[in-house]
Amino acid sequence: MKSNQFDAIVVGSGISGGWAAKELCEKGLKTLVLERGRDVTHLKDYPTMTAAPWEMPHRNQIPRADKLENPVVNRCYAYKEDTQHFFVKDSEHPYVQEKPFDWVRGYQVGGKSLIWARQTQRWSKYDFEGPGRDGFAVDWPIRYEDLAPWYSYVEKFVGISGSYEGLDTLPDGEFLKAWEMNCVEKEIQQRIKAAYDDRDVIIGRCAHLTELKDVHLAQGRGQCMARNQCYRGCPFGGYFSSNSSTLPTAAKTGNLTVRPDSVVHSIIYDEQKGKATGVRVVDRITKESSEYFAEVIFINASALNSNLILLNSASSRFPNGLGNDSGVLGKYIAFHNYRGSINANYEGFADKYYFGRRPTAVMMPNFRNVKKQEMDFMRGYMTFYTAGRAGFGHAPEAPFGAEFKNENSKPGPWSVYMMMQGETIPKESNHVSLSPDQQDEWGIPLLHINVSYDENDGKILQDFHEQGEEMLTKAGCVNIRKGDSKQSPGLDIHEMGGVRMGRDPETSLLNGFNQMHLAPNVFVTDGACMTSTGTQNPSITYMALTARAVDYAVKEMKKGALR
Numbered sequence: 376m377k378s379n380q381f382d383a384i385v386v387g388s389g390i391s392g393g394w395a396a397k398e399l400c401e402k403g404l405k406t407l408v409l410e411r412g413r414d415v416t417h418l419k420d421y422p423t424m425t426a427a428p429w430e431m432p433h434r435n436q437i438p439r440a441d442k443l444e445n446p447v448v449n450r451c452y453a454y455k456e457d458t459q460h461f462f463v464k465d466s467e468h469p470y471v472q473e474k475p476f477d478w479v480r481g482y483q484v485g486g487k488s489l490i491w492a493r494q495t496q497r498w499s500k501y502d503f504e505g506p507g508r509d510g511f512a513v514d515w516p517i518r519y520e521d522l523a524p525w526y527s528y529v530e531k532f533v534g535i536s537g538s539y540e541g542l543d544t545l546p547d548g549e550f551l552k553a554w555e556m557n558c559v560e561k562e563i564q565q566r567i568k569a570a571y572d573d574r575d576v577i578i579g580r581c582a583h584l585t586e587l588k589d590v591h592l593a594q595g596r597g598q599c600m601a602r603n604q605c606y607r608g609c610p611f612g613g614y615f616s617s618n619s620s621t622l623p624t625a626a627k628t629g630n631l632t633v634r635p636d637s638v639v640h641s642i643i644y645d646e647q648k649g650k651a652t653g654v655r656v657v658d659r660i661t662k663e664s665s666e667y668f669a670e671v672i673f674i675n676a677s678a679l680n681s682n683l684i685l686l687n688s689a690s691s692r693f694p695n696g697l698g699n700d701s702g703v704l705g706k707y708i709a710f711h712n713y714r715g716s717i718n719a720n721y722e723g724f725a726d727k728y729y730f731g732r733r734p735t736a737v738m739m740p741n742f743r744n745v746k747k748q749e750m751d752f753m754r755g756y757m758t759f760y761t762a763g764r765a766g767f768g769h770a771p772e773a774p775f776g777a778e779f780k781n782e783n784s785k786p787g788p789w790s791v792y793m794m795m796q797g798e799t800i801p802k803e804s805n806h807v808s809l810s811p812d813q814q815d816e817w818g819i820p821l822l823h824i825n826v827s828y829d830e831n832d833g834k835i836l837q838d839f840h841e842q843g844e845e846m847l848t849k850a851g852c853v854n855i856r857k858g859d860s861k862q863s864p865g866l867d868i869h870e871m872g873g874v875r876m877g878r879d880p881e882t883s884l885l886n887g888f889n890q891m892h893l894a895p896n897v898f899v900t901d902g903a904c905m906t907s908t909g910t911q912n913p914s915i916t917y918m919a920l921t922a923r924a925v926d927y928a929v930k931e932m933k934k935g936a937l938r
Contacts (some may be wrong), residue, residue, distance in 0.1 A: 377388070379665065379668055380667075381404075381632070381668070382404035382405045382406065382407075382671070383404045383405070383406045383407070383669050383671045383672070383673065384406070384653070384668075384671075384673070385399065385409070385672075385673045385676060386639050386672070386673065386676050387410065387647070387674070387675035387676040387680075387681075388408050388485060388486055388674060388675075389485065389677060389901070390486070390487070390676065390901075390917055390918060391408075391675040391800075391900050391917040391918065391921045392408065392617070392675035392676075392901070393485070393488060393616075393621035394529065394621055394918050394925075395627075395675055396408050396622060397621040397622070397624050397625040397844030397920050398921070398926070399625075399925055399927035400625040400626075400628040400630040400631050401625070401628055402925070403628075404630060404632050404929065405632075406425055406556055407442060407632045407669065408622075408625075408631065408633045408634065409637040409639055409656060409667070410484050410486075410633065410635045410637060411482050411638040411639065411659060412481075412482030412484065412635060413441070413484070413635055414633070414635040414636075415461075415485050415489070415608075415618060417616075418610060420608070420683075421607055421609075421610060423457040423458070423607045424604070424607045424608050424609070424610045425610065426457060428763065431456050431457060432456070434456075435456045435457050436455070437449060437455060438520050443466075444466050445466055446465065447465045447479065447899070448464060448465055448480065449789060450866055451477075451866065453490050455606075457483075458606040458607055460546060461483060461489050461606070462532040463480035463481060463591070468482070468815070468826060469815070469821060470672065470821055470823075471810055471813065471824065472821045473823055473825040474824070474825055475827075475863040476864050476865040477864070477865040478824065478865050479864070479866065483635075484617070484618065484622070484633060484635050485616055485622070486617065486677065487868070488616040489608055489617075489618060490606045491614065491877075491914060492896040492912070492933050493581045493582045493583060493605065493735075494581050494582075495530075495533070495537075495580050495581060495582050496580050496738075496740075496911040497523075497546045497547075497911070497916075498522070498546075498911055499519060499543060499544050499546055500518060500519040500544060501543075501745050501746060502909040503517065505519040505909075508748075509754075511746055511753065511800050511801070511907070512707060512800070512801045512875070512881070512907050513878070513882050513883055514878060516876050516877055516878045516883075516887035517876070517887045518918045519546070519843075521887070521923075522916070525545075525582060525922050526549075526793065526916075526919045527548065527549050529918040529922055530548045530549040530550075530915070531549045532620070533620070534551055534582060534590075535550055535551060535581070535661070536552065536553055536554055536580065536583050536599075536735070537550040537551075537553055537580035538550065538580075540577050542577075542844050544741065544742075544745055545575075545577075545740040545911070548580070548915075550580070551586050551588075552585040552586050553578050554578055554585065554733050554734070557727070557728075557763075557927060558724050558727045559721050559789050559791070560760070560761065560762045562724075562851070563576070563721075563737075563791070563847070563850040563852070564576040565651060566849055566851060567846050567849065567865065570846070570850075571742075573742045574739055574742050574846075575740055576737060576739050577737070577738060578737060578738075579737060579738045579759070580735070581614075581734055582914075583599040583614050583615075583734050583735070584596060584597070584598050584599050584612075584613050585598070586598065592622060592932055594612065594620050594924030595623065596611070598611065599611065599734065599748050600613060601712075601730075601731030601732050601733060602732060603732035603734055605734065614734070618756045623711075624642070636658060637656045637657075637658065637659065638656065638657045638658070638817045638819070638830065639654055639659050639684055640655040640656060640664070640684075640817070640818070640819055641654075641667075641689075642674075642688040642894075643666065643688075643694060644688065644697060644894065646690065646691065650894060650896045650937070651672055651697070651896055651897045652669075652670035653672075653820045654666070654669075657817040657819070659817070662816070662817065670896060671896050671897075671928050671932060671937055672896060672897045673897075673900060673924075673925075674874075674899045674901070674903070675899075675921070676899065677902065678708075678806055678872070678905075679708075679822060679873070680707050680869055681874060681899055681903040682807050682874060682903055683807070684882075685698070685699070685704055685899075686699075686705055686807075687820060693789075694909040697893075697894055697897065698884055698891040698893040698894045699884070699898070700880070701882060702749075703808045703882060703884060704873065704874060705806050705873050706803050706805070706806040707802065707803060707806075707873065708801070708805045708806060708824075708826050708870060708871070708872045708873050709799045709800065709801040709802075709870075709871050710864045710865065710869055711796050711797060711799065711837060711867040711908060712796070712797030712798075712799055712836065712867070713796060714795070714797075714836050714860050715794065715795040715836045715839040715840055715857075715858070715859060715860075716794045716795075716857075716860065717791075717794075717840070717843045717847060717855060717857050718792055718793075718856045719791040719793075720854045721788075721789040721790070721853070722788070722851075725788075728764060730828065736747070736759040736761045737759065737761065738757060739760075740757060740758045741754075741756060741757050741798075741910040743755030743756065743835075752831050752834035752838065754797075754798040754799075754800065754831075754836075755797070755799055755835070756797035756798065756835055756839055756910055757911065758793060758796075759795075760791060760792060760793040760794070760805045761792050762790070763789070763790060763792075764786035764787055764788065764790070765790065776889065787902065791842050793847065795835075795839040795843075796911075796912070797832065797835040797836065797839070798835075798908050798910045798911055799828075799864075800829070800831055801872050801908075803908060804825070805825065805826045805827065805872075806826075807823060807825070807826075807873060808823045808825070809821075809822065810821065810823055824865075826870075827864065828864065840859075843857070844857060844878075861935045869908065869912070869913055871902040871905035871908050872903065872905055872906070873903050874904055875904065875906045876904050876905070880923075883906070885904055888924050888928075889924040890924070890928070895931075895937060896937040898928055900917060900920045900921040900924050904920065
């Protein structure tokens with residue numbers, strides 16, 4: 376038992392788990408990170424990071440057999456031959472879809488921080504006030520002012536590219552040099568701003584090093600080269616990941632132990648002490664069981680897996696899962712609605728082009744129901760668009776040979792793509808639970824997922840289509856085509872909730888510092904903790920919440936409040 380004793384345990388090594396490890400280690404705590412997947416070391420374990428398509432057996436395509444065997448992960452935009460080793464295969468890790476749900480996972484050291492889309496926008500005061508103001512979910516126990524200094528803290532370390540805009544709907548952060556819009560994107564921006572007084576169009580904010588500060592050089596990271604091959608693992612460390620940033624920083628302290636291949640079964644709760652004492656683990660390869668012990672435990676296994684672990688942490692004190700006297704655990708799951716898209720063309724600017732493969736889009740903060748409820752639906756959506764010129768497929772009169780090659784080396788007409796990122800309303804009926812009769816190969820119940828769209832999501836989609844078409848028309852676009860992917864929830868890969876924060880233990884699991892109301896030495900700071908989803912990409916909020924929670928937890932430990 377002594378050899379398995381640590382000051383702190385972190386379950387999961389992805390974006391929030393990496394931050395928990397860094398902060399705990401830097402504050403002097405001997406910290407164990409448990410990762411259910413294999414070890415992945417920065418640079419050493421990025422096998423395709425510089426590979427050309429012709430160097431891959433299937434020219435960077437996924438074979439038909441894999442598509443048939445693993446339909447869920449094959450629907451993910453980032454899943455290709457050069458990235459498949461960082462994704463979970465459906466066939467190897469089953470779950471039960473009570474309603475269609477695409478659960479995209481990455482089981483390795485670094486988790487999905489290796490394959491995330493790297494978009495980073497702060498929440499505004501309106502996002503934290505929304506549930507209490509509009510009467511859904513429960514009131515957030517914190518406000519923007521509570522998290523603002525922690526946003527700044529993590530942004531400086533991560534490296535966020537962005538422009539200073541002074542918007543209260545999308546607060547500024549600590550930014551590196553912004554990426555630039557191309558000429559057509561700027562034209563659309565100017566025309567939308569001229570036509571509307573409630574819509575701001577700005578360059579996307581993303582976790583890419585457009586310039587290097589001392590804090591990034593100290594991490595051993597280099598500048599982003601605009602290759603847009605990020606999902607392979609970046610040899611430059613140009614984008615933020617646990618592998619290139621937080622975990623190496625934690626390791627430098629001498630306080631970090633990472634144990635890969637460790638499938639967490641449950642949290643150990645000591646009824647006499649009235650607190651959690653450790654974690655039960657099943658070795659991924661040998662299937663042997665072991666236990667690890669610590670004064671404080673951070674659960675960062677990714678939203679739905681964190682729900683699974685806590686639901687499976689049953690005891691005579693908590694028969695329905697750790698800290699779950701309220702029965703709320705596993706309920707009020709929410710996500711982002713990505714179904715809507717619009718394609719169009721833009722005539723003109725035939726003498727203009729652009730440089731590189733920029734890793735971010737142009738974005739428009741939510742403009743619906745921001746300061747008050749004013750539509751026939753609740754909440755709203757962010758909008759993103761890009762413009763580009765394809766160079767292939769526009770020379771049918773030259774089907775082969777040198778003429779074909781010459782024609783297709785010329786850029787084609789400008790095309791425009793617009794998409795939505797809609798907020799969904801957390802509902803009790805959207806929930807996860809444990810299978811009563813099915814287990815995985817490590818003896819852990821399979822997760823049942825019962826999550827679906829509702830009428831509100833359909834109204835948001837309709838409004839996006841109407842407003843998007845109107846905006847692009849006023850911007851001078853032609854040949855406008857609206858699309859509905861009808862994709863299942865989950866493919867947004869922004870699942871949140873189930874272990875939500877709140878003020879009342881009767882309606883929430885966590886307090887304003889991500890601390891479990893009824894198991895005060897357990898903290899949850901990944902997507903499971905979210906009370907609502909906002910319209911922004913969530914990862915920078917997870918990072919800020921994690922850094923804040925660690926700061927609080929260590930101060931409480933020093934006072935003896937977690938013993």
